[in-house]
Amino acid sequence: MLIDWFTVTAQIVNFLVLVWLLRRFLYRPILDAIDAREQRVAAAMTEAEANKKEAQRERDVFHQRNEEFIRQRAALLREAIQEVKIERENLYTAARKEAEDFRTRQQEAMIDDCNTLKDEILRRTREEVFAIARKALADLAGVNLEQSMVDTFLGRCRSLDAEERSELQAVLQSPVGPVCIRSTFPLADSQRQAIEREVAENFNYAGQFCYECAPDLISGIAVSMDGHQVAWNITEYLLALEQGITDLLLGQPSADGREAAIPATGYGTVMTAPPSFRGAGRDG
Amino acid sequence: MQLTPDNQIFWQYGFVKINATMIFTWLLMAILAIGARLITFRLSTGLRRSRWQNVLEIIVLTVEKQIAEIGVVEPRRFVGFLGTLFLFVALASLGTVVPGYRPPTGSLSTTAALALCVFVAAPAYGIRKNGLLGYLRTYMEPSVLMLPFNIIGEISRTLALAVRLFGNMMSGEMIIAILLTITPYIFPIVMTLFGLLTGMVQAYIFSVLATVYIAAATSNRNSRHQPAAQQ
Structure with a gap:
């Protein structure tokens, strides 16, 4: 089985x-x-999917922020460039202004120096000229410088042309005060009388005279009347010399060599210039 | 040479006996149970797991997949019964490579027991699924005239299950025993290897047929006869 x-x-x-x-x-x-x-x-997988979505979202946020950051950076860069341009322009303007100011100050300082030097040269020249002229006149011709000045002044008054003379006469006909005679040195009585006589004869004046000693007149004599003046001094010489020195210092030669640009007209100025000087001017 | 290991009795008291069939059955049961216990003692639920766990998972998932492919609606419910059928028959066949081993499936008592289990299990699952009347009504389909034929078919297929497995296993044993006596050892070895293939095929056939019967019993009443594939 x-x-x-x-x-x-x-x-x-x-x-x-x-x-x-x-x-x-x-x-x-x-x-x-x-x-x-x-x-x-x-x-x-679910978590990974959620993480993926989260990562995607964060990536989108990051991209958005990144783009915004780029835009902001570009805007800031443009703004910074604009500010830099403005600041550079300001700094350039300030530097240029400062340089201009500095140059102006330098020019002013140089001009002051020139003026100081020029004044000193004029002062020394005047003193030397006076000393030389006085000594030369005394030694060679036995002539007093002051008297020669008075004589020369009187001679020039007599040699005025008719137009100038008539104009001065018109002024003296209606004087508002005494005729003031200014000189560098004290005038003697004889010299005063000679001047008063000459003025009275040439300009028909019978008024009063006053005398004044004026160091700034620079070796000369001047007759002042109602804003008008007839003078003779060496100021014109010195002005021409001053102009020459100024041109020399500034490095600008005058148009005609050493000739100064001094006005050549003026009814009250009388001076026979030396061969190298020609002076004529109106004071006052 | 004994035709069946039932006749190889180690202890007997009245009709109660312990024979080689039962001994080798217990041996296979011990191997299966202890091996499963050892492998599943520390199972990993993570992505890293042992090789043996991988092997068991492949076996279990393959059985479940086969059951589902045959048409069983809820394959996981039947993995225990049908998977055990397959593993027991397959391991019984694999053991033939061990000298002195006699497969319990070479005993008609064992195959009859397995067939009886299927014979009981299929109606039991069918009744659980469709109810007693619903299941009994399937025997009168498509008409009441088919009732005796269905009953005969139910019995005959159970008998066929038992005899088919017994015949294949017993014949293999017999052929090897005969060849051992008349040929050099190389031929029994070849036949043993061939017997392994036959045994695995028989295990697959037995399990698939049992699955088909259960699928037919648990399917809808109108489709009871459709999946009744035969060898």
Whole structure:
């Protein structure tokens, strides 16, 4: 007999026990592990998807901020460039103004120096000229310089042309005060009388005279009347010399060499200039 | 040479006996249970896992996939029964490479027991799924005239299950035993390897047929006969 029913029963029991054992120790743990893994993978996938969306969102935000930053940077750069241009222009203007001021100050200082030097030269020249002239006249011709000045002044009064003479006469006809005679040196009484006589004769004047010693007149004599003046002195010489010195200092030669640009007209000025000087001017 | 290991009795008291079939069955049960327990003692639910766990997962998932492909609606419910059928028959066949081993499936008692289990399990699952009347009504389909034929078919397919597996396993044993006596050792080795292939095929066939029967029983009443594939 191939079938043993006890063995059949025993094998049925054995198989059922085996089913229970494998279900207990094999299928359930394995399937549970697989389910847990699938859940973890699903959770990881969900999390990864969420992270991906979050990363995408953050990337968009980053791009947006980056573009905004670029725009702001460009705007700031443009603004900075504009400010730099303005500041550079201001600094350039300030520097130019400062340089201009400095140059002006330098020119003024140089002009002051020139004036100071010129005054000094004039003062020294005047003193030397007087000294030389006085000594030369005394030594060579036995002539007093002051007397020669008076004589020369009187001679020039007599040699005025008719137009000048008539004009001065018109002025002296209605004097508002005494005719003031100004000189560098004190005039002697004889010299005063000679001058009064000459003025009275040439200009028909019978009024009073006053005398005044004026150091600024620079070696000469001047007759002042109602704003008009007839004078002779060496001021014109000195002015020509001053102009020459000024041109020399400034490096600007005069138009005709050393000739000074002194006005050549004036009815009250009389002076015979030396060969190198020609002076005529109107004072007052 | 004994035709079946049932006849190799180690202990007997009345009709109660312990034979080679039961001994080797217990041995296979011990190997399966202890091996499963050892492997599943520390299961990893993460992405990193041991090789043995991978092997078991492949086996279990393959069984589940096969059950689902045959048409069972909820394959996970039947993995325990059908998977155990396959593993038991397959391991019983694999053991033939061990000298002195006799497969318990070479015993008609064992195959009959397995077939009886399927014979009971299929109606049980069907009744659980469709109810007793619903399941019994399937025997009268497509008409009441088919009732006896369906009953006969139910019994005959169970008998066929038992005899098919027994015949294949027993014949393999017999061929090897005969060849051992008349040929050099190389031929029994080849036949043993061939017996391994036959045993695996038989395990697959037995499990698939059991799955088909259960699928037919648990399917809708109108489609009971559709998946009844035969070998």
